[in-house]
Amino acid sequence: MNDHEKMRCLWLxxxxxxxxxxxxxxxxxxxxxxxxxxxxxxxxxxxxxxxxYPYQGIIGHEFVGEVVRAVSDLSLVGKRVVGEINLSCxxxxxxxxxxxxxxxxxxxxxxxxxxxxxxEYLCLPxxxxxxxxxxxxxxxxxxxxxxxxxxxILQQVSIGRNDHxxxxxxxxxxxxxxxxxxxxxxxISVVARYPAQVKTLNQNGISVIAEAxxxxxxxxxxxxxxxxxxxFRLARAAVRPRGTIVLKSTYxxxxxxDISAVVVDEITLIGSRCGPFAAALSLLEQGLVKTGPLIEAxxxxxxxxxxxxxxxxxxxxxxxxxxx
Amino acid sequence: MNDHEKMRCLWLxxxxxxxxxxxxxxxxxxxxxxxxxxxxxxxxxxxxxxxxYPYQGIIGHEFVGEVVRAVSDLSLVGKRVVGEINLSCxxxxxxxxxxxxxxxxxxxxxxxxxxxxxxEYLCLPxxxxxxxxxxxxxxxxxxxxxxxxxxxILQQVSIGRNDHxxxxxxxxxxxxxxxxxxxxxxxISVVARYPAQVKTLNQNGISVIAEAxxxxxxxxxxxxxxxxxxxFRLARAAVRPRGTIVLKSTYxxxxxxDISAVVVDEITLIGSRCGPFAAALSLLEQGLVKTGPLIEAxxxxxxxxxxxxxxxxxxxxxxxxxxx
Numbered sequence: 001m002n003d004h005e006k007m008r009c010l011w012l013x014x015x016x017x018x019x020x021x022x023x024x025x026x027x028x029x030x031x032x033x034x035x036x037x038x039x040x041x042x043x044x045x046x047x048x049x050x051x052x053y054p055y056q057g058i059i060g061h062e063f064v065g066e067v068v069r070a071v072s073d074l075s076l077v078g079k080r081v082v083g084e085i086n087l088s089c090x091x092x093x094x095x096x097x098x099x100x101x102x103x104x105x106x107x108x109x110x111x112x113x114x115x116x117x118x119x120e121y122l123c124l125p126x127x128x129x130x131x132x133x134x135x136x137x138x139x140x141x142x143x144x145x146x147x148x149x150x151x152x153i154l155q156q157v158s159i160g161r162n163d164h165x166x167x168x169x170x171x172x173x174x175x176x177x178x179x180x181x182x183x184x185x186x187x188i189s190v191v192a193r194y195p196a197q198v199k200t201l202n203q204n205g206i207s208v209i210a211e212a213x214x215x216x217x218x219x220x221x222x223x224x225x226x227x228x229x230x231x232f233r234l235a236r237a238a239v240r241p242r243g244t245i246v247l248k249s250t251y252x253x254x255x256x257x258d259i260s261a262v263v264v265d266e267i268t269l270i271g272s273r274c275g276p277f278a279a280a281l282s283l284l285e286q287g288l289v290k291t292g293p294l295i296e297a298x299x300x301x302x303x304x305x306x307x308x309x310x311x312x313x314x315x316x317x318x319x320x321x322x323x324x
Numbered sequence: 325m326n327d328h329e330k331m332r333c334l335w336l337x338x339x340x341x342x343x344x345x346x347x348x349x350x351x352x353x354x355x356x357x358x359x360x361x362x363x364x365x366x367x368x369x370x371x372x373x374x375x376x377y378p379y380q381g382i383i384g385h386e387f388v389g390e391v392v393r394a395v396s397d398l399s400l401v402g403k404r405v406v407g408e409i410n411l412s413c414x415x416x417x418x419x420x421x422x423x424x425x426x427x428x429x430x431x432x433x434x435x436x437x438x439x440x441x442x443x444e445y446l447c448l449p450x451x452x453x454x455x456x457x458x459x460x461x462x463x464x465x466x467x468x469x470x471x472x473x474x475x476x477i478l479q480q481v482s483i484g485r486n487d488h489x490x491x492x493x494x495x496x497x498x499x500x501x502x503x504x505x506x507x508x509x510x511x512i513s514v515v516a517r518y519p520a521q522v523k524t525l526n527q528n529g530i531s532v533i534a535e536a537x538x539x540x541x542x543x544x545x546x547x548x549x550x551x552x553x554x555x556f557r558l559a560r561a562a563v564r565p566r567g568t569i570v571l572k573s574t575y576x577x578x579x580x581x582d583i584s585a586v587v588v589d590e591i592t593l594i595g596s597r598c599g600p601f602a603a604a605l606s607l608l609e610q611g612l613v614k615t616g617p618l619i620e621a622x623x624x625x626x627x628x629x630x631x632x633x634x635x636x637x638x639x640x641x642x643x644x645x646x647x648x
Contacts, residue, residue, distance in 0.1 A: 093542065094565055102565035102589070104541070156590070217428070218417065232583065241418055241426035247587050254580035259556065263571050263595040265426070266480070271587040 008323065009058045009119035010304040015051035019304055022058070025115060027123040029072055034065035034081065034124060038142045038298075039117040039321045041311040043172060043227050044250060048111065049308060052252035060118030060321070061085040061110040064132060064141035073126055082144040084128040084277055085109040101274045118304060120323040130277045136284045142320060143176065143291045144280045150176040151283070152275025153246055159186050159221060166190075166209070166219040168234050169226035170197035172294070172318050173248060177225055178206050179289050191234065194315030200293050214238045217265075223248060229255050236267075244268040294318045332647065333382045333443035334628040339375035343628055346382070349439060351447040353396055358389035358405065358448065362466045362622075363441040363645045365635040367496060367551050368574060372435065373632060376576035384442030384645070385409045385434040388456060388465035397450055406468040408452040408601055409433040425598045442628060444647040454601045460608045466644060467500065467615045468604045474500040475607070476599025477570055483510050483545060490514075490533070490543040492558050493550035494521035496618070496642050497572060501549055502530050503613050515558065518639030524617050538562045541589075548572060553579050560591075568592040618642045 011020040027033040040062035048055050063083070070076040088095050088103030095103050109124065110116020132141045150173065159165060163186070167178055170192035178201060181188045189207040191214065192198045198208050215238065222235040225248040232255055235245045247269060262269070283289045296317040299307035304321055311319040335344040351357040364386035372379050387407070394400040412419050412427030419427050433448065434440020456465045474497065483489060487510070491502055494516035502525060505512045513531040515538065516522045522532050539562065546559040549572040556579055559569045571593060586593070607613045620641040623631035628645055635643040 099566055242423055247583055250584040250587050252584070255583045256578040257581045259571055259579045259595075260574040260576070262593070263574050263597055266595045266597055268595070269586070269593040271583075271590045271592070273588055273590055 007120035008301055009115075010060065010301070010321075011057065012048060012059045013056050015049070017049050017059070017305060017308060019302055022119075024121050025123045027069060027071070030127075031123045031125050032070035032073075032076060032081075032129060033068045034083070034122050035068050036063050036065045036117050036120060036122060036323045037080070038138045039063040039323070040142045040146070041307060041319045041321065042146060044111065046308070046312050047250065047252065050252070053111070055111060057110075058115040058117075058119045058122075059110045060116035061108065062142060062145045063117035063122070064138050064144070065117075065122065067129070068121070070126060076126065076129070080132040080138075080141070081129040082132055082141055082277065082281070083109065083124040083130070084274070085111070085145060086274060087114055087125060087128065118301065118321055120301070130281055132281065133285045136281070139295060139320075140284050140289075140291045143289070143294070143318070144277060144284065146173050147176050147180070147280035147283065147289060148275035148277045149173065149248070149273065150180040150275065151279040152272050153177065153223060153248075154180070154184060155275060156270055156272055157221060157244055157246060159184070161185065161187070163187060163220035164189075164218070165221045165223065166214065166235075166238050167223045167225060168231045168238075169224065169249070170194075170201060171225070171227065171315070174225040175200055175294050175317070176289065177223060177248070179204055180283065182206050183283065183288050196315060196317065200317075203293060204290060217241065219243060221246065225249055227251055229253070232257075239265075239267060241265045242267070244270060247271045295320060298322055300324075331444035332625055333439075334384065334625070334645075335381065336372060336383045337380050339373070341373050341383070341629060341632060343626055346443075348445050349447045351393060351395070354451075355447045355449050356394040356400060356405075356453060357392045358407070358446050359392050360387050360389045360441055360443060360446060360647050361404070362462045363387040363647070364466045364470070365631060365643045365645065366470060368435065370632070370636050371574065371576065374576070377435070379435060381434075382439040382441075382443045382446075383434045384440035385432070386466060386469045387441035387446070388462050388468070389441075389446065391453070392445070394450060400450065400453070404456040404462075404465070405453040406456055406465055406601060406605070407433070407448040407454070408598070409435070409469060410598060411438055411449060411452065442625065442645055444625070454605060456605065457609045460605070463619060463644070464608050464613075464615045467613070467618070467642070468601060468608065470497055471500050471504070471604035471607065471613060472599040472601045473497065473572070473597065474504040474599065475603040476596050477501065477547060477572075478504070478508060479599060480594055480596055481545060481568055481570060483508070485509065485511070487511060487544035488513075488542070489545045489547065490538065490559075490562050491547045491549060492555045492562075493548065493573070494518075494525060495549070495551065495639070498549040499524055499618050499641070500613065501547060501572065503528055504607070506530050507607065507612050520639060520641065524641075527617060528614060541565065543567060545570065551575055553577070556581075563589075563591060565589045566591070568594060571595045619644060622646055624648075
């Protein structure tokens with residue numbers, strides 16, 4: 001490989017996504033150059049393309065890759081890795097307090113100031129990388145980032161054995177959350193909108209509940225992962241007084257919230273984002289999370305626009321991109 | 325006293341508050357009839373008068389009284405008491421789960437289906453009553469209800485010794501919250517809008533911070549007690565990623581919340597309402613909470629409308645009503 005060579009990527013600029021050739025990036029000394037083996041399209045990517053967040057560059061943040069170059073740790077070359085997406089400074093208040101994913105000057109792979117994974121190559125700091133055990137195929141490892149986001153819920157709330165957990169939304173992220181909480185022994189039921197989502201949940205032995213059957217003001221913990229404002233309204237109606245709603249959805253615009261009712265009912269709302277990669281890798285290595293049925297399609301990178309079209313369809317599951 | 329006698333009260337009907345004569349209420353067997361010694365006007369009372377919640381009857385929920393009749397416990401007669409304001413059924417899911425203040429069929433003194441404390445007499449279940457130690461004067465005991473609401477914060481969040489706590493709002497409730505958290509050893513600073521509020525905080529050795537000096541995205545725990553929508557915006561700007569905002573304000577209308585930002589910053593929002601009377605009484609008995617400087621005026625009940633006018637002024641502190 002030659003530094004002056006070009007690579008193919010999906011480039012976002014002025015709300016328009018294009019397949020482009022750009023120079024292969026040059027890693028900094030503390031970074032590795034990775035060859036992307038497989039990448040996944042996430043709801044955030046779709047929001048970026050809609051123009052809801054300002055970003056210009058290569059998008060994509062879910063991937064499994066292979067280290068091509070790593071000047072400060074040659075032993076990594078050839079290793080298969082996944083990567084945490086927040087690039088932190090290590091010096092700010094958040095970093096010093098152990099909240100690296102909240103670094104005040106962070107860039108985020110494919111989201112903020114850092115070219116992403118819908119490309120043949122990407123650069124990430126070595127400290128962001130996690131080796132992928134041989135037993136985890138690429139098609140499972142590529143789920144590591146969203147799976148870690150699902151695991152984050154267990155880091156933020158303690159769920160009692162008898163707590164009734166309701167998950168609203170059974171899309172790309174919702175399916176992973178459902179599996180993680182089910183594996184953790186939670187008493188969970190899931191509101192799913194599409195037959196394919198219901199089927200996948202059934203295959204995993206996870207209870208599905210119809211919207212009309214959601215108990216009112218009775219659920220201990222509600223997880224909102226619909227990616228839409230409707231989800232919050234359902235969550236708010238379902239949660240019991242002194243219950244908790246974990247917010248996993250990011251979407252454009254403001255939500256009208258009746259704060260007085262939140263106060264009177266003493267509800268807790270918790271925002272939840274990126275999570276622990278180690279936990280996600282462990283679940284994948286043990287084969288506990290079934291990712292195969294979540295894959296809807298895999299496109300070559302050059303057909304990335306078509307892949308985005310498919311991923312944007314209502315009820316779409318995971319659409320993957322393969323750079324080679 | 326004769327059951328057919330009348331009593332004076334403040335009666336709310338069709339958004340209009342009137343001084344009225346009504347029959348002295350008849351306690352049920354499990355209730356006590358109390359003579360109100362002193363009552364306090366709270367922000368919720370002002371909201372009720374504005375017509376923000378539907379309620380018809382005698383308003384008021386803060387009081388100290390004396391037991392006049394209690395057929396199922398004669399030993400209580402003559403005792404000075406304060407009373408928890410939620411009348412719970414003891415049978416519903418919330419009650420059985422130990423969340424009596426969230427009883428699904430509750431009535432609430434002076435707020436929901438239960439005549440309140442701006443009257444010469446009121447009825448409350450014996451189980452709602454707490455004896456007031458002789459060392460606590462009426463003028464302090466009348467603060468027991470809002471003080472317990474302040475204490476509720478410590479039941480809901482654990483505050484580390486090094487956590488920076490910011491209280492926004494130093495009105496009637498804010499002053500009590502400031503004292504409770506200061507007594508608990510918290511590192512607290514308070515945003516106060518009015519000179520009288522600042523003076524009272526200074527007298528208690530509590531730090532005051534100007535709005536312009538609030539650190540951005542840096543505060544571990546923010547308590548929003550302004551009673552207005554502006555308070556939330558300040559709180560949101562001040563709280564650090566993964567920080568907590570305790571919501572103490574009830575006000576009419578919906579608040580626009582950027583949920584995506586709450587998710588990205590992993591903020592926790594906690595609604596907080598009524599709290600433990602025993603803790604409040606203990607603080608008052610130890611003389612730790614200074615209530616005297618919080619009293620702005622005391623009116624005879626017959627001048628209740630004038631008292632409400634004064635309580636509704638911007639920056640007003642506690643206005644009391646004395647029925648005799």
